[in-house]
Amino acid sequence: xxxxxxxxxxxxxxxxxxxxxxxxxxxxxxxxxxxxxxxxxxxxxxxxxxxxxxxxxxxxxxxxxxxxxxxxxxxxxxxxxxxxxxxxxxxxxxxxxxxxxxxxxxxxxxxxxxxxxxxxxxxxxxxxxxxxxxxxxxxxxxxxxxxxxxxxxxxxxxxxxxxxxxxxxxxxxxxxxxxxxxxxxxxxxxxxxxxxxxxxxxxxxxxxxxxxxxxxxxxxxxxxxxxxxxxxxxxxxxxxxxxxxxxxxxxxxxxxxxxxxxxxxxxxxxxxxxxxxxxxxxxxxxx
Numbered sequence: 001x002x003x004x005x006x007x008x009x010x011x012x013x014x015x016x017x018x019x020x021x022x023x024x025x026x027x028x029x030x031x032x033x034x035x036x037x038x039x040x041x042x043x044x045x046x047x048x049x050x051x052x053x054x055x056x057x058x059x060x061x062x063x064x065x066x067x068x069x070x071x072x073x074x075x076x077x078x079x080x081x082x083x084x085x086x087x088x089x090x091x092x093x094x095x096x097x098x099x100x101x102x103x104x105x106x107x108x109x110x111x112x113x114x115x116x117x118x119x120x121x122x123x124x125x126x127x128x129x130x131x132x133x134x135x136x137x138x139x140x141x142x143x144x145x146x147x148x149x150x151x152x153x154x155x156x157x158x159x160x161x162x163x164x165x166x167x168x169x170x171x172x173x174x175x176x177x178x179x180x181x182x183x184x185x186x187x188x189x190x191x192x193x194x195x196x197x198x199x200x201x202x203x204x205x206x207x208x209x210x211x212x213x214x215x216x217x218x219x220x221x222x223x224x225x226x227x228x229x230x231x232x233x234x235x236x237x238x239x240x241x242x243x244x245x246x247x248x249x250x251x252x253x254x255x256x257x258x259x260x261x262x263x264x265x266x267x268x269x270x271x272x273x274x275x276x277x278x279x280x281x282x283x284x285x286x287x
Contacts, residue, residue: 007103008033010077011085014069015050016040018087021171023049026056028091031100032083038073046087064267065189067146067153071272074141084137088171089116095166099138102164110143111136111161116170120233125172128223128234129216133170136161145276150266151189156279173233183236187243192263194248201249209245214238 011032015022016039029035035056039046040063050058059076063069066086074082081103085091095114102112114137118130125131136144136155143158155161173179194201217223218234226233251261267273 006100007081008079009081009083009099009103010034010036010079011083012070012073012077013037013085013087014040014066014073015042015046015087016063017042017044017046019045019049020174021087022046025085025087025090026050026053028096029083029085030054031096034078036073036077038069040069062265064265065150065153067149068267068272071146074139074144075271077141080141082139082141084139085168086170090169090171092166092169095164095168098164098166107140109162110140110159111155111157112138113161113163114138115163115167117167119169119171120173120229121175123226123229125223125226125229125233127221127225128218128230128237129221134163137168138164142275143279145273145279147276148267148273150193150264151186152193156276158279176232176236179236183240184243187240188247189264190240190244191247191251192261192266194244195251195261195263196266199248201245201252205245206242206249210238210242213241 223230
């Protein structure tokens with residue numbers, strides 16, 4: 001990068017009980033001019049690890065979902081270009097150099113997509129659909145927004161978001177005793193999102209979607225080629241689908257019995273979702 005003007009960039013990292021991962025994540029982003037960490041009131045040593053690191057701002061905020069955390073954080077950072085990471089992700093030197101070279105010039109777009117290499121128990125998942133896993137994570141401030149969803153929200157952008165050449169590393173699963181409760185949590189959140197959207201659940205959702213998820217990822221998308229890692233991984237993804245739709249089914253059964261579900265809190269602050277309608281309209285017009 002010698003001789004090239006470096007455009008300042010802010011990195012956003014969201015955390016909850018990530019004492020094992022957060023230090024390495026921040027070190028991989030040490031080249032950024034600002035690192036803005038939004039923690040969901042961790043009960044482990046996450047805060048202790050983060051505080052005192054150079055260029056890091058550490059803020060704690062109630063968790064209403066990844067989309068809410070990241071939208072809120074994008075409004076707080078200093079610089080026009082924003083790079084968004086989760087604590088279990090790593091920026092590689094090659095990705096860093098590509099981003100710096102991109103921003104040193106005149107970027108043709110306001111948002112860029114980054115491929116993620118997914119690691120499961122120490123092995124890269126090469127198939128089951130995750131080989132194509134990519135997320136919009138490099139954006140110009142004010143040109144992108146996450147939709148109002150509790151879980152699995154994809155960034156909406158003002159224009160196209162082309163793929164960068166280099167990947168980030170996603171250390172998705174280190175241990176099953178940690179990952180299985182996470183699947184349960186995501187399934188609960190997914191059920192809550194579907195409840196708010198008025199969706200129903202029955203045999204086709206509970207059995208059909210679960211079986212289809214496994215067949216699609218393990219057979220059609222080649223998860224079988226990843227050996228035992230692929231088998232366990234694809235079964236866990238199908239289990240997450242089952243948890244979501246079975247939970248929603250149970251809530252609908254209880255609704256007819258006069259019982260309401262205990263939903264997680266949602267972020268209804270209009271400021272967090274400001275600008276989303278315009279971006280969705282622009283995205284629809286582009287298609």
